[in-house]
Amino acid sequence: MSEDHSADIAAISRIAAVPTILEVVCRTTGMGFAAVARVTEDRWIACSVKDDIAFGLKPGGELKIETTICNEIRSSREPVIIDHVAEDAAFCSHHTPAMYGFQSYISMPIILPNGDFFGTLCAIDPRPAALKNPATIGMFKLFAELIAFHLDAHQRIAASEATLLGEREVSELREQFIAVLGHDLRNPLASVDAGARLLLKRQLDDKSREMIGMMQMSITRMARLIDNVLDLARGRLGGGLLLRRRPEEPLTPVLEHVIAELRSANPDRIFETKLTINAPIASDPIRIGQMLSNLLANAVSHGAEGQPIRVDATTLDGVFTLSVANAGDPIPAATRERLFQPFFRASARPHQEGLGLGLFISNEIARAHGGTLDVSSTADETRFTFRMPLA
Numbered sequence: 001m002s003e004d005h006s007a008d009i010a011a012i013s014r015i016a017a018v019p020t021i022l023e024v025v026c027r028t029t030g031m032g033f034a035a036v037a038r039v040t041e042d043r044w045i046a047c048s049v050k051d052d053i054a055f056g057l058k059p060g061g062e063l064k065i066e067t068t069i070c071n072e073i074r075s076s077r078e079p080v081i082i083d084h085v086a087e088d089a090a091f092c093s094h095h096t097p098a099m100y101g102f103q104s105y106i107s108m109p110i111i112l113p114n115g116d117f118f119g120t121l122c123a124i125d126p127r128p129a130a131l132k133n134p135a136t137i138g139m140f141k142l143f144a145e146l147i148a149f150h151l152d153a154h155q156r157i158a159a160s161e162a163t164l165l166g167e168r169e170v171s172e173l174r175e176q177f178i179a180v181l182g183h184d185l186r187n188p189l190a191s192v193d194a195g196a197r198l199l200l201k202r203q204l205d206d207k208s209r210e211m212i213g214m215m216q217m218s219i220t221r222m223a224r225l226i227d228n229v230l231d232l233a234r235g236r237l238g239g240g241l242l243l244r245r246r247p248e249e250p251l252t253p254v255l256e257h258v259i260a261e262l263r264s265a266n267p268d269r270i271f272e273t274k275l276t277i278n279a280p281i282a283s284d285p286i287r288i289g290q291m292l293s294n295l296l297a298n299a300v301s302h303g304a305e306g307q308p309i310r311v312d313a314t315t316l317d318g319v320f321t322l323s324v325a326n327a328g329d330p331i332p333a334a335t336r337e338r339l340f341q342p343f344f345r346a347s348a349r350p351h352q353e354g355l356g357l358g359l360f361i362s363n364e365i366a367r368a369h370g371g372t373l374d375v376s377s378t379a380d381e382t383r384f385t386f387r388m389p390l391a
Helices: 003-013 017-029 070-076 095-100 134-162 167-200 206-237 252-265 285-302 358-368
Strands: 033-039 044-051 080-082 104-111 117-125 271-276 309-316 319-326 372-377 382-389
Touching (some): 003 044, 017 044, 017 134, 070 117, 104 134, 117 134, 134 167, 134 206, 167 206, 252 271, 252 309, 285 309, 285 319, 285 358, 285 382
Parallel strands (some): 271 309
Antiparallel strands (some): 033 044, 033 117, 080 104, 104 117, 309 319, 319 382, 372 382
16 A cells, blocks of 8 residues: 555544544445445555444445446535435446445535535445435534644644744644634534424334434534534633623532533433532633533543432532533542543543543633542542532
8 A cells, every 4th residue: 555545544533533533424324334445446445444234345445437326526625425226226227235235325525624525424324214304414514624624734744844944933823723623613513403303293114213313312412522623622722711700690400411411421420410509600600511421521531430420519618510420440540630630531432522621621610610520430430529619
């Protein structure tokens, strides 16, 4: 394999979100194979793969370009969506489905911001699938754009390093790109959300409603990621996090709403809460809710399954205290020192989601309130505790 295409595979492997994207694609469509492929005039190369149907491809594996539909997509730059090959007038006699034995197929072109064609985000399955709907097509388009933006970011950073830009200049370039990325992703994400809501208004069977529900959970997670990315950019590029302190607004309903959201999204986990807030708090309720959401998501990811996640909130002696605790393996001391750094992830569990920004943003929210966010971790429990003055 040429050095250039090895670099393409490496670039895709550096995008932490790609495995999650392929997982979401398979779960929401019910298809068994999904991949990000590099497609050139004479080569089709798998860069990242999720294969639950024993199709047999791994990263670095190739298909003959003339046997693929992606070759046609490279020329047209238009997606191809097939619900059922046998009933599709354009593809029922096409050589590719017959050769590879699939009945459902979707492939979205990955176009870099400079207009270059990189490849495709594609999925296949030997069974038919309902793919020709706004929500599924919008999801693939959003994911293809996300991959393209990440690839462009890596290219920009590599070009900057090649020209010997200083470390600070490279960092600013990366974070400016992150800020633009966060803004530009909001519109396509809103379109996918609107499509999912529209579908829910129609007569659907239980399986379809379940699939749309999973899509909406994915949309919520991606919206949270975008918010965290934008907060990172604001904190790094000047101005810091903005607060709208509203001491007259009760904080308890906000915390209860966040807990209810996490409980609904994780019905197999146990949440125990004790909220005793008896005094007004000069806080930004939305930001405090964002902090609690991040801390709870962290507890769900790293806490011991079957053990409760405990949330405590009190106002005592002029101090507001909010803590989230979970059982599980203790966090090593060396890891605790880096927990609040951006893009740091405490472990690399299979299917672990997120960019490693949740705890960093939570710590920034604590600092913006004039408070602190601390962590203690023993064999009995890991506890994150936020403290801030009431006034």
